[in-house]
Amino acid sequence: MGILHLTRAVYDKIRAHGEEIYPSECCGALLGTSIPDGWNVVASVRAGNTRTDSAHNRYNISGLELVKIERDARRQGLGIAGFYHSHPDHPAEWSLTDLSEAHWLGCCYVITAVAKGKAVLTNSFRLAGATEEDKAFEQDTIEIDE
Amino acid sequence: MTIFIPTPLRPFAAGKDAVEVEAATISDALDSLTQVHPDLRKHLFTGEGKLRAFVNLYLNDEDVRYLPAKEATTITAADTLSIIPSIAGGCLPHGRPRLRRS
Numbered sequence: 001m002g003i004l005h006l007t008r009a010v011y012d013k014i015r016a017h018g019e020e021i022y023p024s025e026c027c028g029a030l031l032g033t034s035i036p037d038g039w040n041v042v043a044s045v046r047a048g049n050t051r052t053d054s055a056h057n058r059y060n061i062s063g064l065e066l067v068k069i070e071r072d073a074r075r076q077g078l079g080i081a082g083f084y085h086s087h088p089d090h091p092a093e094w095s096l097t098d099l100s101e102a103h104w105l106g107c108c109y110v111i112t113a114v115a116k117g118k119a120v121l122t123n124s125f126r127l128a129g130a131t132e133e134d135k136a137f138e139q140d141t142i143e144i145d146e
Numbered sequence: 147m148t149i150f151i152p153t154p155l156r157p158f159a160a161g162k163d164a165v166e167v168e169a170a171t172i173s174d175a176l177d178s179l180t181q182v183h184p185d186l187r188k189h190l191f192t193g194e195g196k197l198r199a200f201v202n203l204y205l206n207d208e209d210v211r212y213l214p215a216k217e218a219t220t221i222t223a224a225d226t227l228s229i230i231p232s233i234a235g236g237c238l239p240h241g242r243p244r245l246r247r248s
Binding site for chain 1: 150152153154157163188189198200201202204207209228230231232233234235236237238
């Protein structure tokens, strides 16, 4: 099991985003650096959800927004460590949709369950595997750095 | 031109976040990239040699899919090409997936 280090500020921000956007799904990117046992995330960036047709159970970040997020991250000496989104009134577990649409191998996918507008559990899953064909989610431990 | 490599593909590009190539078109640039870093090929292309559907290419700020000449678009040394895998997902109305724990 790997470790996802989050600053308290990032942890609070991504959960607050889920509460703010409820009952839609929020989404965004996590910026940081790779460390031997996982990722050290020091910033989060909110992104727009282009799935306005089904925002309560789907999310999508536009490619151009990702390009700009990555460009800004590079300027800060950071990389995209992963992404976060919320599951309104659903568990903080990855769905089959999450897996089929996940393509950032080695990166973390953080999911916050938001129940009746209140953020509850937050989990992180690393997209493991060597290729698209053998990818699988593995749960990471979240460590919050105060 | 400069090709920006996303986080998940850097291990297959000697850890680099950007690679400089000399090429006339986007397609040529990708060929040059995968000649220097052949392990990238299977992550970018299908077995039939087509760009994988989830791999987005942006020439500067333009989505290559919507350029008239697409990957045959001519480029200059000052251009940048960003490789960006797509990001999407969402909870499902029913069921709960099997969780693999390491």
